[in-house]
Structure formats: C-alpha cells, structure tokens
Amino acid sequence: MSQMENEKQTACCSSNKQSSIIPVSTPDSSVDGGTKESSSMLEYKVDGMDCPSCAATIEKALKKKEGVQSVQVHYATGKMTVGAEYDSVYDDIPKHVRKLGFDTEPLEKDKHKETYKVEGMDCGSCAKTIEKHISSVPDVQDVQVNFSTGKMQIHHSTSPENIMQEVQKAGFDASLDNGSKDAEKENTQKKPLSTTTLSGIFLMFGFAGSFTALPAFLITALYAAAIAAGGYKPAKSAFYAVKTGSLDMNVLMASAAIGATLIGEWFEGAMVVWLFALGNTLQNRSMERTRTSIRNLMALAPDEAVVLSGGQQVRKAVEEVGVGDVLVVKPGQKIPLDGEVVTGSSSINQAPITGESLPVDKREGHTVYAGTINESGSLEIKVTKLVQDTTIAGIIHLVEEAQEKKAPTEAFIDRFAAVYTPIVFALAVSVMIFPPLLGPGAWGGWLYKGLALLVVACPCALVISTPVAIVSAIGNAAKSGVLIKGGTFLEKAGVIESIAFDKTGTLTEGKPKVAEVLALHGSEEELITAARTIEEHSTHPIAQAVTAYAAKRGIPAKQGSHFQSVAGKGAKASIDHVEYFAGSPAWFQEMGVSLEENAGQHIQTMQEEGSTLVVVGTRSHVLGIIAVRDTIRDMTVQSIQALKKAGISETAMLTGDNRGTAKRIAEKTGVDRSFDELLPADKVSAVHSLQREGKRVAMVGDGINDAPALASADLGIAMGGAGTDTAMETADIVLMADNLEQLPRTIRLSRKALSIIKQNIWFSLLTKAAALVLIFPGFLTLWMAVLSDTGAALLVILNSMRLLKS
Structure with a gap:
C-alpha cells in the first residue's frame, strides 16, 4: 500500500479518538504594552479532511489570520497544532476553520463547554440557522448543532440562561443536557404546542x-x-x-x-x-x-443500589455510591454499578451490554457490569467504577459522539x-x-x-x-452490544467484501486447554494425578491448563517434593520418592527415555493439529502424553457461516502457526484461506495483500496486539470491548462481547x-x-x-x- 493510503487508514483510526491536550511550551516573550504572548500551542481535533490537500488548505488560510504565529495540520492523525500571539486568538480558530468547510474543537476539556438539547428543528438547515445565530453572540467561542441527535455543543463564557434565550430568539427551544434520567422524564412529559x-x-x-x-x-x-x-x-x-x-x-x-x-x-x-x-x-x-x-440505554441501570454499611443493608441513589462500597444484588435484580464479585455465584444476563444470547456464569473475582441482570444466586459486589464511569455510561457517550459525526x-x-x-x-x-x-x-x-x-x-x-x-442504525447496534463509531464506519461495513481474523483470542479462546489425553503405562487417572502433582506449582499457562483439567474431573494431586521448573523443557518433582517429569518430548529424548513405537504416530498427529505436548513419566518409562491446545470458540463456526450468508465473499485467518496447523484450523472454522507463520508485524502485510487483490478488507482482532493491522484495514473491528477500555478506543467498530456472535448481524445492519x-x-x-x-x-x-x-x-x-x- 502507498504511503498516502497508509496515511488515510491511520486517519480513519485516529481521527475519531479522544485525546488530551498536549501543551507545547515555547519561550515566554512580551510585546509592546506589556501584553504577554501565548506561551503554549493549542492542539485541535479536525473532522472532515478527506485528503492531505485539505490539511494544506487549512494551514494556508489560518496563517493569513492576524495573531496566528504557526499552524501545523496533520491529515494522518486528524489533528492541528496552532501557535498564537495572544490567548484570545485561540477562541476564533474554530470559526475560521468552519468557514473552510471543516469542523474542529480544542482537545482541551473546556470548563465552559456545555451540551444542550434543542427542540423544534425540522432539518439540517434549522441547525445551521441556530449555529450562525449563536456564533454571532460575543461570549460564544464555538458552537456545533447536530440535527440528527437534536443536540448543541457550545463553548461559551456566559450563563446557560443567556444561551437558551438566544436559541429561543431563533425560534427554537433549548435545555441544558445534564444526562440525568429526571431530565429525560421531564422532557417526555412536555406537551407539544397547540x-x-x-x-x-x-x-x-x-x-x-x-x-x-x-x-x-x-x-x-x-x-x-x-x-x-x-x-x-x-x-x-x-x-x-x-x-x-x-x-x-x-x-x-x-x-x-x-x-x-x-x-x-x-x-x-x-x-x-x-x-x-x-x-x-x-x-x-x-x-x-x-x-x-x-437514551433508552440509560434506563438499563437502576437508580438505586443496596449497599452493605455497618452490617446493615442501606438503599442509596447510585450517584451516592463510591468505589469500594459493597452492593447486595438479589436474584432477578439488575446490577446497579460495575464491580467485582466478592461473595456468591450466579448466572448473569449480559445481553444489554454485550448482546450475548446466553447468560454468563460469574463467581468470586469476576467482573460484572451495570445494567446486566442477576438471574440466579445472590451476590455481593465491590464497586469498581462510579456511575458516570460505568461501561454502560461509556457506551452511551461513545454512541452519541458517533451519531454526531457526518x-x-x-x-x-x-x-x-x-x-x-x-x-x-x-x-x-x-x-x-x-x-x-x-x-x-x-x-x-x-x-x-x-x-x-x-x-x-x-x-x-x-x-x-x-x-x-445513520442515527437509527448506530442506536440499534448499540442495543445489541456493538459500538459503531460513526457513519463513515457504518458505510464502510456495508461494502466490506473480505474479513481477516486474528486466530488467537478471536477465532479461538486464546487460552490453552487439554484437548487429548493418551495413557501409555497405567490408567489415565494415574497419568493426570502425576501431571497435576508436578504442574500445580507452576504458573505457566500450559501447567494451569493441566491443573484445571484435573480439578474439573475431581482428580487430586499426590504429596510431592523437590519441585523444580526447567526453562524451555518443563517441570519435575518427587512423588513417593520417585522423580517424575512433565515436559516436551525432546526433554525425554535427552534423558534417553524412549516412547513406545505406536506413540510416535500419535505425537505427529497431535502436533499437526496444533497441540503442545506434555509428556509425563520417569527416567525409565513414559506414563503418557497430554495434548494442550487453543480451542475454537463455540460461536466461531456459526458466525463464519452467517457472514457468508450476509454477503461476505471471503474470510481469512492470520496466525503464527505452521502451515499444516493453520490449514486444519481453517478447515474446522470454515475460513476460506489462511496466512500462516506470521510475526505480529506480518499481519499488516497480510491485510495489504488482500487489499492489493482489489478487496475492501475488515480486520477483526482484540484491539490491543492487533492495533497496526486494525489501522491498516479498511475497517478495524475489535472484540471483547466490555473487558477493556483499550478495545473500545482502538477500533472503528467494537463488539462488546468476547465472541463473534454479533458480527454477522452488524454486517447485515450496515448493508440494510x-x-x-x-x-x-x-x-x-x-x-x-x-x-x-x-x-x-x-x-x-x-x-x-x-x-x-x-x-x-x-x-x-x-x-x-x-x-x-x-
């Protein structure tokens, strides 16, 4: 892909991210009259640039403005840095940029920035009338009115009453949007004019x-x-x-x-x-x-919570609950705030947040989200986020921002x-x-x-x-646990022809599990007992997979001693005064312990299927082999088939596995083709390869490790957004659930x-x-x-x- 195309992709990914202002210090100086010059440069977010020439146009125009000392507009990041002679010059920058046909706002969080709901707008021209009228008010620095959402974003240094009066002069009604449910109820109770x-x-x-x-x-x-x-x-x-x-x-x-x-x-x-x-x-x-x-998403979370205080259950408004407080949530009730389960276990219906069709089992240490439903057991939950910082609050904020983007x-x-x-x-x-x-x-x-x-x-x-x-589609997707970060990405999703999936954590669980157990000497239970005794003292993911497998089947460990991990080989311990080993086949070959002849074929087959082998035995003989591998998610095959029915012509898998393993996983999941033996950086090349074939490509990953590939694709889709803030900020579309269940529906919705x-x-x-x-x-x-x-x-x-x- 050319450098310009790379820039364009980066812009798509970055122009919709929120960043903090980065002051760039410059030497203090003074001008005649003792007025101090601005000692920093202000950074702005610029929307609407569709090529580098747009950036050049803005730069040239602003450099001609009185008081502007320097301008740098970066098309790739969608940002602009302005250095001005006086601080007052910064207030007029958004107005100048808007005249050029672009939208901009300071990345600095202005204490005078407010949001108003505007009633009575019939179409986009009404929004422009309000914008022009309010812009003429001396105390208003910047104003943006969005007809679709019925909201006005405004930077000003006057009172809200004055702003509402000015809107009324233009023939419309405005009210301060504080995001409260009470305000929503008041608005719904207003009677239309007769x-x-x-x-x-x-x-x-x-x-x-x-x-x-x-x-x-x-x-x-x-x-x-x-x-x-x-x-x-x-x-x-x-x-x-x-x-x-x-x-x-x-x-x-x-x-x-x-x-x-x-x-x-x-x-x-x-x-x-x-x-x-x-x-x-x-x-x-x-x-x-x-x-x-x-806005109906706001009603998902209850207004009140039951808090444990001094051994008593006290009912409080959610706004009064702090981080660290312990909530009591009974069966059938909605969880009021994000938190961590400290006592109890239950099945939680997470569909309001993630769109998952089946309840998820939760126990001590697991994270739960505000607005989800406790279906069975009673829970005690330690609050981890305030009401304004919950996952559902983040969803509402991101979706409202998305609906305002053209x-x-x-x-x-x-x-x-x-x-x-x-x-x-x-x-x-x-x-x-x-x-x-x-x-x-x-x-x-x-x-x-x-x-x-x-x-x-x-x-x-x-x-x-x-x-x-666009507003309707984005709102509908949000209710199903899918965040589409703007109309641009909704349109892109509607024309996607090819989807590339990262394998680990996307098509597969991302966690190793025991897939097969082959006992060569003695019973399978004896093999698992020895393996658990050795591995339960290790923190290695494969060791934990073996331990979890034994625990699930109720196979206990024996009394062992002299536990030791050997880097790159495995672990060992003494059981009943006999030294046992659990590690790679190569380790046993080094010790001169031969495997049975028929075991060689099993080993080759399991390795071709992508398994990591744990051989368990002593210095004289092998008890058996445990195959551990990353398992395919339950929803993967169904989702791939649904995507093809939705009109996706090709699916691809990106993996670091060898060719034979990649081919078998592709066959099991139903993916059309695979790119194997890839290093992390090679995923970008794989995406570019698909694009060079003339396809519009979406990349699906976890939003963290796959960030370069997500940015390089025509559309970046991150999954598991409910678990990480990073995933919600990285991609163009976020699947809140940690599976692909809602992806086919999202493609169908975009095309419709x-x-x-x-x-x-x-x-x-x-x-x-x-x-x-x-x-x-x-x-x-x-x-x-x-x-x-x-x-x-x-x-x-x-x-x-x-x-x-x-």
Missing part, C-alpha cells in the same frame, strides 16, 4: 365558511388567523435565518405564505402554513423517537443542498419577474408558480435522508442502512424532480408542493426508522 391544532381549526372553519353565506371578509379573517397561529414560529425562525444569512426551510415557507396572501390566495397561504406546521409536528415526534433510541454521503448531500437551494431560489425569483416582463402570461400566474418553486427549493427530505438512517439511505436519496430526488416538472403546466398547486415536501421528509424519516428494529 398552534398547529389552532391553525387547523381556523383553516377548517374558513374552508367550511366558503360553502355558506359567510361574508368574504370573515372567511379571509379566518384564513389570516390560521396563518398567524401556525406561521408565528416559522416566521420568527425565518427572520433570524435571514439575519444570519441562511436560506432555510422556514424562510422559503414564510415567503411562500406571504406571497400567497399578497396575490389574494388566502386559502393557499393558510393551507401552506398548516401543512407545514403539521408536517413539522409529525417529523419532530418521529425524530424524537429516533433520538431517544440510545458520514461521507451525508457530507456530500449537505454540499449539494448548499448549491441546490440558492439555485432553485434564484430560479423561483426569475420565474416571478422575467416571464411577465417579457410578455407571456399575467403577473399573478407567474408569481404563483414562483411561490411553488420556493417551496420545492427546500431539500429537507434529501438532507435528512442520510443522518436519520446503505440500502435505505439509497432509497431515501432517490425518493427525495424523484419527488423534487416530479414537483419541478408539474409546476409549470399548472398541475401542482402551492399546498400540494408543501405536502410533497413535508410528506417526503416524513416518509424518509419513517423509512429510516425501520433500522431501529432490524
């Missing part, structure tokens, strides 16, 4: 009155009341949109409604306003269901909409002015067609076609998401094209244009919501 209903009542009376003897002025007054009731909020939002230079849906609809009244089409104007308000209400309710799909398709559509809307707006104005001036047709008819074009100019359905589908996104885009474009064609012959009325726009947006949302239940 302006839509009021507008509909006035419209209905006006329309009914047109069939009676009601005076014309009274009918007009009813239509005017319908326009005023339903159009107040859109008109307010339109005012601030125009003020900040935005051309959003509210501007277009308000213009259409006002234009309709000016040419005497009061019914059309009232119908436009009411349909627009009704469509927004339905869209908001549908979007809220999508946005709350991930996918390539979404970014392209936003750029398309930014060009499409002004062009159609200009066309609408031209239709209103030039045809009447040039002669054909009256002013009224062309003004009406121009107003219909204004409505068609709004690309609402197109703009939301991608983000709603891509299919739905394509459906949404084509439906939106065809609806707009049909509307444009029908306007000029006069078939499309103004209210029909509104209905086609809001209806298309609603259908796109509903289509995307199918991903919530896939």
